[in-house]
Amino acid sequence: MPRRFIAALALVVAVALAGFGATPAAAEAEDEIEEVITSQLDAFNSRDVEAAWLFASPGIQAIFGGPERFGQMVEEGYPMVWTSEGARMAGQPDLGPGLWQEVWITDAAGALHALGYKMVQIDGDWRIDAVVLLPPPDLGV
Template identity: 35%
Template sequence: MFRSFAIALGMVAQLAAATAACAEEPVDTARTIIREQITAFLQDDAETAYSFASPAIRSKFPDKASFFEMVKRGYQPVYRPGNFAFGRSKVVGDQVLQEVLISAPDGKDWTAVYELVKQPDGSYKINGVMILQSASGPAI
């Protein structure tokens, strides 16, 4: 009887681990995509950076050159981050929201919130980024 209980507990633990892994999978995928896009920006690789854009973004910027220029002008902390780290994330249906904390080369801190959406083929694409300059100053 004890052996059956131990086996059942082991199966429950495996199921819980598998469920947790599935829950984290979209977040891990989103982080990989964001990391690869930032790497493409740092290497001035417009084609690769553009490949991560969702169809909605591609409809607004129909070619890689216009997309790349928009990012250079309006999203400098994302285009040329100093250091960055992943913050909080949230999965909502077929959407992943991922916070990225950026320390820009000029010393300013930024928070970028990425929205990635699942595509019909199962992949995720970046559907938008909102950047906010982080409040800085002495701690209270």
């Protein structure tokens, strides 16, 4: 009996230490993802569509063909992204395959929107591969 207990305890410690070792890399990835999303939002607010385009994945770039069509789609389909007053990272939900970042964006009128950003790593750099509207955040008021 003690032998099984020791083996189980060793397994728990090993799993805990393995997770502990991964934390700095995960934190670095979260910081990089936040920087990419924030930088793209800043570019849209400045109407620098060419800069915003650079944060899109090759797949998104292939769909739209160029910054002009991409900017038009964002302006018409995602006005809260085109003109935002603020953004807050709200965790990484499980929205399907891939890595997703939930972002709460305040639009020009002060309304809060939840969006899911699908992220993909290309040659070591994070890029935005999709954006979807999510149900409004439950702020527990």
